[in-house]
Amino acid sequence: MKRYYTPWLDRTRALFQAAQGRPMALAVLLGLNLINLSSEWPSDLHEPALVVWLDEALPDSFKTARQLLFDQYQRHFPRVPTTQPVTIVEIDDETLATVGQWPWPRNRLAGLVDAIGALKPLAIGLDIYMPEPDQTSPDKVAANLPPTAAALAAELRALPSHEAILARSLHAAPTILGAAPLDHDTFAASTDLQSAPILVHGPDPLDRVQRFDYVLASLPQLQTAAHGEAMLSVALEQGVVRHVPLIMGLREKLVPSLPMEMLRLATGSSAIDVFAGTSGVQAVGVADVRVPTQPAGDVWLHYASIRSTLSRYVSARDILHGTVDPERIRDKLVLVGLTGAGVTDMRTTPLGELVPGIEIQAQVIETIFEGRFLHRPPWLKWAETAFIMTFGLLIIWYVPRPTSRLAVFIRVVPKGVAALGLSLHLLNLLCCFVIFMRFGLLVDAAAIFIILSAVMGCFLSSSLLRGEVARTPDGRLVIEPEDTGNPARKAPRT
Structure with a gap:
C-alpha cells in the first residue's frame, strides 16, 4: 500500500x-x-x-x-442567612390592586412612608425615583382647569402640593432616596446628588471606581427633606449580577451606594470612610464596620437563595391597613421597592434565580451584618x-x-x-x-x-x-x- x-x-x-x-x-x-x-x-x-x-x-x-x-x-x-436585619416592603400586585396602579400620587406614597415610620425602623431606603413633579398635585390640576372654574382653581392652589406632603413625611422618618446612575444625558437627568460626605483615607480612588456623568435623582425639594441620598447600581456580566459597588463616582465626586448610606443613617454617623491604597479601594466603612472590597470599591456577593429570604417580604398593603406585626419593622433596615408584575426591575443572580433588584440590595446589607464576604484579592x-x-x-x-x-x-x-x-x-x-x-x-x-x-x-x-x-x-x-x-x-x- x-x-x-x-x-x-x-x-x-x-x-x-x-x-x-x-x-x-x-x-x-x-x-x-x-x-x-x-x-x-x-x-x-x-x-x-x-x-x-x-x-x-x-x-x-x-x-x-x-x-x-x-x-x-x-x-x-449558597449562603444560608443567619440574621435578618432587613425587611422589604414590597409594592406588589395585591397592593396595586387595592391602592391603585403605579405611579402613585406623592401624597399616597407619603402615607406609606408615614405608616412605616410609625413602626420605628432604623432606616428606610426607597428604591423609587421621582425626578419630575407630580401631575396629580393640586396646583398642577388647577393649571388644567378651564377659566370658568377659576374659584375651584384658587382653592386647589391653596392646598399643599403633593411634593410638600411627601417632603414632610421624608423628613419626619429616617429616609434615604435612591438614584439611578446614567452614562448619558436624558430628560430630567442631573449631574449632582445631595449625598453624605465620604472621607478618603489614602490616595484618591476616584479613577478606580465605577464612574458616571449623570444621575436620575428625585426632585431637589425631596432630596433636601430626606436624610440621605444614594446611588443604586449593580455590575452586570453576561446579564448576571455577581458583584455590587459600595461606592461610585459621579463626575468628580464619590457617592455611596444604598446599603452603605442606610448603615450610615442607622448608626448615626456623619460620613462614610473609604480606605484606599495604590491598587485602589481596600475597604469601605461606617462607624465600627469595615467592609473589604475589590480595588474598584465593589464586593463579590455570596448569595442566599430567594427561597430562604422570602420571610423578609411584607406587602405594602398590610402596612397601609395596619395588619403587619410591628416587630417586622421595629429596629430594622427597611427597603421599599416595586415587585408587582410589569413594574419590577428583575435581575439574575449566580444561583440562576430571577429576583427583584431590591432583593440584591438587601443581600448586600445582610452579608455586611454577617461578615461573610467573597474575596478575589x-x-x-x-x-x-x-x-x-x-x-x-x-x-x-x-x-x-x-x-x-x-x-x-x-x-x-x-x-x-x-x-x-x-x-x-x-x-x-x-x-x-x-x-x-x-x-x-x-x-x-x-x-x-x-x-x-x-x-x-x-x-x-x-x-x-x-x-x-x-x-x-x-x-x-x-x-x-x-x-x-x-x-x-x-x-x-x-
Whole structure:
C-alpha cells in the first residue's frame, strides 16, 4: 500500500516532535498564561499595549469560564442567612390592586412612608425615583382647569402640593432616596446628588471606581427633606449580577451606594470612610464596620437563595391597613421597592434565580451584618499564575522523559493517562471548592484546568504524530503508530 505525505503534515510533525515537544508546550504555556492575565490584569500594574490588545481581541477568552465556575461554587454552596436585619416592603400586585396602579400620587406614597415610620425602623431606603413633579398635585390640576372654574382653581392652589406632603413625611422618618446612575444625558437627568460626605483615607480612588456623568435623582425639594441620598447600581456580566459597588463616582465626586448610606443613617454617623491604597479601594466603612472590597470599591456577593429570604417580604398593603406585626419593622433596615408584575426591575443572580433588584440590595446589607464576604484579592491572580507556571514547567520537564514513571505507565496502560489527568483535575477543582467554602476565596480552577490540559495535550499530539500516515483504499488518511520492532515499518517510503 502506498503512503502519501503532505508538506503541512510534515511541518506539523516536525514542530510537535522537536525536542520531544518541549518548545511547543512551552510556547502554549506562556501564550495561554499571557491571555489569562490579560483577561484579568491586576489593577496595581500598568497595562502594556500587548495586554490591552489581547484583551480587546479575545475579550471572553478566560473570563466567561471563570465566571461560570464561580457561579457553580455558589450554586453548590449558597449562603444560608443567619440574621435578618432587613425587611422589604414590597409594592406588589395585591397592593396595586387595592391602592391603585403605579405611579402613585406623592401624597399616597407619603402615607406609606408615614405608616412605616410609625413602626420605628432604623432606616428606610426607597428604591423609587421621582425626578419630575407630580401631575396629580393640586396646583398642577388647577393649571388644567378651564377659566370658568377659576374659584375651584384658587382653592386647589391653596392646598399643599403633593411634593410638600411627601417632603414632610421624608423628613419626619429616617429616609434615604435612591438614584439611578446614567452614562448619558436624558430628560430630567442631573449631574449632582445631595449625598453624605465620604472621607478618603489614602490616595484618591476616584479613577478606580465605577464612574458616571449623570444621575436620575428625585426632585431637589425631596432630596433636601430626606436624610440621605444614594446611588443604586449593580455590575452586570453576561446579564448576571455577581458583584455590587459600595461606592461610585459621579463626575468628580464619590457617592455611596444604598446599603452603605442606610448603615450610615442607622448608626448615626456623619460620613462614610473609604480606605484606599495604590491598587485602589481596600475597604469601605461606617462607624465600627469595615467592609473589604475589590480595588474598584465593589464586593463579590455570596448569595442566599430567594427561597430562604422570602420571610423578609411584607406587602405594602398590610402596612397601609395596619395588619403587619410591628416587630417586622421595629429596629430594622427597611427597603421599599416595586415587585408587582410589569413594574419590577428583575435581575439574575449566580444561583440562576430571577429576583427583584431590591432583593440584591438587601443581600448586600445582610452579608455586611454577617461578615461573610467573597474575596478575589489582586495577589490571588499572581498566585494562580505562579502555580500554573510551576506545574506547567514540571510537566514540560518530566513528561517527555522516556524513562520516567509516567512514560512507563503510559506504555503499560495507554488509557490510564486519561484517568490520571481527570483525577488530577478533579482534585484541583475539589481543592479550589474547599478554599471557597472555608475562606470565601474565589480561586480560578478553570484557568488552571484549561492551560495545563493544553500543555499536556502538546505531548499527546507529539505522540500521535510520531506515527506513520497512510491512505486507505477508499482514500482516507490514517495514522499508524511507529513500531521499530516491525521490519515492515522500516521499509522506505514511496
